[in-house]
Amino acid sequence: MLNQDGTESIINVSEVVTSPFQSFLQELxxxxxxxxxxxxxxxxxxxxxxxxxxxxICAVTVxxxxxxxxxxxxxFTIQSISKVFVYGMMLEEHGRDYVLTKVGVxxxxxxxxxxxLDESSKRPYNPMVNAGAIATTSLIKxxxxxxxxxxxxxxxxxxxxxxxxxxxxxFMSERTTGHRNxxxxxxxxxxxxxxxxxxxxxxxxxxxxxLLVNCHDLAVMAATLANKGINPITQEQAVASCYIKDILxxxxxxxxxxxxxxxxxxxxxPAKSGVSGGIxxxxxxxxxxxxxxxxxxxxxxxxxxxKVCEELSQRLGLHLFDCSIDGAKVIxxxxxxxx
Ligand code: GLN
Numbered sequence: 001m002l003n004q005d006g007t008e009s010i011i012n013v014s015e016v017v018t019s020p021f022q023s024f025l026q027e028l029x030x031x032x033x034x035x036x037x038x039x040x041x042x043x044x045x046x047x048x049x050x051x052x053x054x055x056x057i058c059a060v061t062v063x064x065x066x067x068x069x070x071x072x073x074x075x076f077t078i079q080s081i082s083k084v085f086v087y088g089m090m091l092e093e094h095g096r097d098y099v100l101t102k103v104g105v106x107x108x109x110x111x112x113x114x115x116x117l118d119e120s121s122k123r124p125y126n127p128m129v130n131a132g133a134i135a136t137t138s139l140i141k142x143x144x145x146x147x148x149x150x151x152x153x154x155x156x157x158x159x160x161x162x163x164x165x166x167x168x169x170x171f172m173s174e175r176t177t178g179h180r181n182x183x184x185x186x187x188x189x190x191x192x193x194x195x196x197x198x199x200x201x202x203x204x205x206x207x208x209x210x211l212l213v214n215c216h217d218l219a220v221m222a223a224t225l226a227n228k229g230i231n232p233i234t235q236e237q238a239v240a241s242c243y244i245k246d247i248l249x250x251x252x253x254x255x256x257x258x259x260x261x262x263x264x265x266x267x268x269x270p271a272k273s274g275v276s277g278g279i280x281x282x283x284x285x286x287x288x289x290x291x292x293x294x295x296x297x298x299x300x301x302x303x304x305x306x307k308v309c310e311e312l313s314q315r316l317g318l319h320l321f322d323c324s325i326d327g328a329k330v331i332x333x334x335x336x337x338x339x
Contacts, residue, residue: 038295046173058219079274138201158238222288268319
């Protein structure tokens with residue numbers, strides 16, 4: 001946990017409870033720790049080596065308070081959560097009108113890796129599924145693969161607040177087995193939705209999915225989106241504030257794949273999941289939440305992660321359309337509890 005003076009103190013469930021919010025996270029952690037349903041993503045062979053018991057929850061407010069519990073230092077690959085941030089980068093680089101000609105904003109109601117394009121426009125449906133993310137990544141500007149990669153890494157650094165590295169084993173695992181993604185890229189090339197640098201775009205896509213983060217990083221990234229694009233810890237602007245609404249809208253409607261509708265109904269917050277078991281959730285102008293637990297349900301979302309978020313949203317009154325509880329006051333109540 002990051003203290004007011006910037007020093008770090010580690011809190012885990014066995015330590016003294018410091019605030020009602022911290023104790024609430026600990027309660028959720030202990031409640032859902034025994035939940036061992038689900039499976040590890042096995043279509044990326046390297047992901048089957050992960051310890052399925054890992055579990056962490058972290059919340060970072062827009063004024064920089066950090067609350068976290070469990071294995072929040074544990075590194076894992078960011079996977080599909082990366083799609084959100086690359087999409088934001090492309091909106092900044094090309095503007096929303098151009099990006100919309102290449103990637104739509106419609107939920108698919110289908111699996112995240114389905115090989116489908118919009119019949120009439122030939123665009124992938126949205127940037128949160130694999131086809132749309134590959135198309136988005138193919139738009140990253142740069143004079144060659146190294147420059148493109150470095151520009152992408154620098155964007156992630158701004159969100160996270162420190163350097164970020166690629167897990168080479170996971171990258172190679174995806175690169176050698178990602179035939180569905182290759183098929184999608186070739187289909188999009190056939191329709192002129194991506195240019196001829198197909199392998200380069202795929203490599204960059206596999207690299208972005210293989211970036212190493214921990215649960216704390218996820219919450220800081222989420223809090224940056226909640227805080228008008230400004231990292232609440234470093235105060236660096238990670239993305240122009242005018243694109244936050246674009247990013248959060250697509251997360252809200254498409255971020256949880258073919259569970260997006262039920263998620264919107266029950267949790268009511270923009271979010272994105274990844275097959276390594278991470279979920280980021282944004283409470284606009286309030287806080288960012290990261291949850292990590294690698295066992296997945298049949299749609300590819302973290303089983304514990306979904307449960308934790310449902311309960312967090314319900315008990316704190318965070319659903320965007322819940323008018324019975326003043327969710328906008330959440331940060332004030334956290335502040336009064338913790339200061
Ligand atoms: N790298 C994974 C893939 O391309 C990402 C999928 C995910 O996290 N849902 O299949």
